[in-house]
Structure formats: C-alpha cells, structure tokens
Amino acid sequence: MFEPFNDSVFQTEGSENLSLNMIGNSDDIPSNCLDVNSSGINRRKTIEVNVGDVVIGGDAPISVQSMCNTFTYDVKSTVNQIHSLEEAGCEIIRLAVPDEKSVVGLKEIRKETKTPLVADIHFDYRLAIMAAEAGVDCLRINPGNINGEDRVTEVVSAAKDHGLSIRIGVNAGSLEKHLLDRYGGATPEAMVESGLRHIGMLEKRNFNNTKISLKASDVMKTVQAYRLMAQKVEYPFHLGITESGSLATGSVKSSVGLGLLLSEGIGDTMRVSLAADPTEEVRVAYEILKSLKLRSKGVNVIACPSCGRVQIDVDKLTSEVEKELSHIKEPITVAVMGCEVNGPGEARDADIGVAGGHKRALIFSKGEKDGLVDYSDIKNVLVEKVEALAEKYKLENQKQES
Numbered sequence: 001m002f003e004p005f006n007d008s009v010f011q012t013e014g015s016e017n018l019s020l021n022m023i024g025n026s027d028d029i030p031s032n033c034l035d036v037n038s039s040g041i042n043r044r045k046t047i048e049v050n051v052g053d054v055v056i057g058g059d060a061p062i063s064v065q066s067m068c069n070t071f072t073y074d075v076k077s078t079v080n081q082i083h084s085l086e087e088a089g090c091e092i093i094r095l096a097v098p099d100e101k102s103v104v105g106l107k108e109i110r111k112e113t114k115t116p117l118v119a120d121i122h123f124d125y126r127l128a129i130m131a132a133e134a135g136v137d138c139l140r141i142n143p144g145n146i147n148g149e150d151r152v153t154e155v156v157s158a159a160k161d162h163g164l165s166i167r168i169g170v171n172a173g174s175l176e177k178h179l180l181d182r183y184g185g186a187t188p189e190a191m192v193e194s195g196l197r198h199i200g201m202l203e204k205r206n207f208n209n210t211k212i213s214l215k216a217s218d219v220m221k222t223v224q225a226y227r228l229m230a231q232k233v234e235y236p237f238h239l240g241i242t243e244s245g246s247l248a249t250g251s252v253k254s255s256v257g258l259g260l261l262l263s264e265g266i267g268d269t270m271r272v273s274l275a276a277d278p279t280e281e282v283r284v285a286y287e288i289l290k291s292l293k294l295r296s297k298g299v300n301v302i303a304c305p306s307c308g309r310v311q312i313d314v315d316k317l318t319s320e321v322e323k324e325l326s327h328i329k330e331p332i333t334v335a336v337m338g339c340e341v342n343g344p345g346e347a348r349d350a351d352i353g354v355a356g357g358h359k360r361a362l363i364f365s366k367g368e369k370d371g372l373v374d375y376s377d378i379k380n381v382l383v384e385k386v387e388a389l390a391e392k393y394k395l396e397n398q399k400q401e402s
Contacts, residue, residue: 037061039293043265046236049165049211051092052116052137056165056211057236057268062294064285065238065271066278067094067120072102072109079112081278086115088282089297089329092269094118094140103130110135118167125151132158140167144176144198156205165209167238168198170225172216186216188224195229210235211268215242219257226261236268247276251284255291262292296331299386302346302353303336310338311356312375324383330393332386335364352385354378 046057054063066085070077072095082093097103097119110117118138119131125146128139139159146152159166172186175194183190191214202210212235214225222241229237241257244250254272261267272281272288289295303318304310318336325334335353337343344362347353353364354373361378363370365385373381 037294038296041263041265041292041294044230044237046234046268047208049209049236050137050163051118051165051269054091054116056238060268062262062267062289063091063269064089064282064289065092065094065118065269066090066281066285067096067271067273069278071105072096073099073105075105075108075112078105078109082109082113082115084279085282086113087327088279089286090115090279090282092116092118092138094120094271095136096120097127097131098122100127100130103127103134106131106134106136123147125155128155129158132162132164136164138165138167140169142169142174142198144194144201145174152201153205156202156207159209160207165211166202166207168195168202168210168212169238170195170198170212170214171242172218172221173242186221188214188221188228191216191221191225192228192232196232199233199235208235211238212236213238213240215240215273217241217243219253222257223260226266227264230266237266239267239270240273242273244273245275247274247280250274250276254284255288258288259292262288262294297329298331299325299328300331300333301325301336302333302350304338304343304346306338311358312338312354312361312378314338314356317379320379321382324379325386328386328390330390330397332389332393334382334386336382351389352382354382 048058048060049056056063068078068081070081072078078095085093093115095106095117097106106119116137118140119128119136120140121128121131123145128141131139139155141155146155170191172191175186175190179190179194180186195212195214199210199212212229214222214229216222216225219241226237239258239261241254244253250273258267258270270285272284274281274284286295286298290300301318301322303314306314314336321334321336332352333350335347335350337346337354338356343355347355347364348367350364351366354361360372360374363373363381
C-alpha cells in the first residue's frame with residue numbers, strides 16, 4: 001500500500017525526541033574498524049616492495065602518495081606541509097631534490113618527520129647517493145638519465161646499502177629520442193619499452209626492490225601503457241595521470257584513468273597529480289579507492305543532488321558535514337538526503353543518515369529510526385552521532401589488536 005511521505009512517516013516508535021545513544025551494539029562493528037578491502041576485485045599479483053614501513057604490492061592495501069610543492073631547502077615550510085599531508089592520511093611523501101642545498105634540507109626534514117620519504121632525482125647521480133645517506137626511504141629515478149653505467153651502479157649500491165627501494169618513473173613527456181623516433185611519438189608501447197629498458201639496468205645489478213610508473217597526461221595512453229606492462233613484469237605499479245590539471249579537471253581525469261586500472265586489479269600505490277593543495281590529492285585518492293571499496297578509511301558521505309523536492313539545504317549541509325568529519329579515520333557511511341523519494345531508503349542503509357521532511361528531518365542510526373530533529377540542528381546531531389560511532393569503532397579496534 002502506497003504511503004504518502006508526510007509527517008506520519010517520520011513518527012518514531014514511542015517518542016519524537018531524538019536519542020543520541022542509539023548507535024548500535026558490538027555486533028554492528030566491522031571486524032577491521034580502520035580499513036578494509038571489500039571490493040571483490042582480483043588484484044594483479046606482484047612482488048612486495050617496502051618504502052619505509054609501508055608495503056607496496058602483494059596483498060598490501062593500495063597506498064596513497066603525494067608530493068610537496070615547497071622548496072626542499074625551505075625546511076620549515078616543507079615540514080609544515082608534510083604534517084598537513086600526514087593529517088590528511090598521506091602514507092608516502094615525495095620531495096624534489098634538484099640540488100645540494102635540497103639535500104641539506106632533506107637531512108633536517110628527515111629528523112622532524114616519520115612518514116616514508118621519496119627523493120625525486122633527475123640527471124645528477126650524486127644527488128641520489130646523498131639523498132640515500134640523508135635517510136630517505138625510496139629513490140625516484142630514471143636510470144637512463146643518470147648518464148653512464150658506472151653511475152647507475154653507484155646509485156644501486158647506495159640503495160642496497162641503505163635498504164631503499166627505487167621507483168622507475170617513466171613519463172610520456174621525457175621519453176628517449178630513439179623511442180620517439182621508432183614509435184612515432186610517446187605511444188604506450190614506447191613508454192613500456194622505456195620502462196623495460198630501465199628495469200633491465202637494475203636487474204643487471206641484481207636489484208629487484210623496484211616499482212614502476214608509466215605516466216602521461218592522456219588518460220587512455222596511460223591506461224594502455226599500464227595494461228601492457230602488467231603482462232610483462234611482476235613489479236608493483238605506482239599509478240598516476242601526470243599533469244592532469246586543476247582540482248576539478250584533474251580529479252575527473254584521475255578518477256577515470258585510475259578507476260579503470262584499479263577496477264581491473266592493476267595498481268599498488270597511487271598519486272593523484274593536481275594543480276592544487278597537495279592535501280587535495282590525498283582526499284581525491286581516498287575517494288577513488290573508497291568508491292571501488294578498495295579502501296574504507298574515513299567517512300563516506302552520500303548526498304542527493306539538489307532538486308525542487310528537497311526540504312533541506314543539501315548542498316550546504318553536505319559540505320559542512322564533510323568538513324566537520326574530515327578528521328574521522330574510521331569507515332562510516334553518512335547519508336544526507338533531502339526528500340521522500342530516495343531519502344528514507346538511503347538514510348536507512350547508511351550507518352548514520354538524515355532524510356528531510358516537511359517540517360523536521362528524520363535521523364536513522366544503523367537502519368533504525370532514531371528520532372526527529374529540527375533543520376537547524378541536523379549538522380550538529382549528525383556530527384555528534386558519527387563521532388560517537390567512530391569512538392566505538394576505535395575502542396573495538398584497539399581490543400582486536402590487543
């Protein structure tokens with residue numbers, strides 16, 4: 001029987017007053033309260049590579065990276081940005097090391113930070129050796145532009161001595177000229193051949209602690225390059241669409257390209273390259289992973305598109321809720337719904353949800369009606385209930401680990 005959406009739909013059993021205690025019992029708490037892969041995607045089999053204490057490849061979670069846009073010799077600014085990235089959930093951070101004064105800064109930065117650091121090196125092999133000595137966890141190089149077999153040997157020796165991994169970073173914008181001539185441009189095949197050549201340089205020196213990236217600004221060229229390389233090697237892949245653009249356009253390109261690869265099980269660590277604050281790269285990366293259920297860290301906000309039926313300001317409320325809950329690390333789904341069409345169903349399926357009514361909004365907790373709330377109080381109630389649920393998850397997780 002059809003039941004019109006009116007105030008009677010919002011009646012809660014026994015009381016119209018909102019209960020802030022109806023969060024659920026221990027049976028509602030997931031077995032891993034911090035981060036789970038529930039995607040069902042069969043990931044490509046790779047060897048495992050360590051970047052500091054972060055494992056890349058194998059069955060390890062797909063890790064999230066970013067790169068500081070500060071000058072590495074500016075220690076204070078760089079450390080501050082690293083701390084912001086850490087707070088955002090970044091697990092590996094890359095720093096540009098174009099000169100010796102950057103190496104000097106790198107030594108100080110290492111003393112003040114704990115997150116694994118990657119030194120981005122080009123051309124001067126001595127900088128790679130000095131960065132290894134400064135305490136980084138990984139070197140990002142192209143062996144081919146180190147200029148000389150002996151120099152490559154010295155860099156590999158430094159990596160071995162300090163227990164570092166190496167990322168071979170192939171970029172469509174800097175391919176070797178002979179490959180551009182052979183393939184008629186920076187094709188996926190040219191990118192793969194460049195990567196294989198560089199891998200061969202390291203394998204020749206018995207070095208296998210390697211991961212590889214094959215980046216282009218063209219989405220499908222990048223996707224095709226990774227697909228081809230996946231058929232040839234078992235090294236883990238660092239995914240990225242290089243020079244993808246602004247926050248808006250870059251997020252779309254990265255979501256499409258990286259989403260395609262990840263959905264096929266390709267990819268072990270990732271950076272979303274944006275012309276924006278580096279913390280935005282981290283946020284977008286996690287949203288991509290959460291959308292595929294490859295990671296579940298943090299709050300997942302579901303919100304309806306605004307239309308003429310909505311009874312609450314969904315746009316404003318959603319933005320405010322996301323901002324207020326950005327510190328939550330536990331996997332919690334929050335639904336912000338504006339009307340009677342999908343509102344009750346989506347809100348009921350979420351951990352915590354709200355559906356707008358004609359006079360007041362109905363709060364759901366773990367699928368059950370939890371009470372009515374005035375529009376002006378929705379944000380505060382949602383935040384309070386999510387924080388309470390996150391605390392329950394955190395305590396349960398601590399019990400599981402003890």
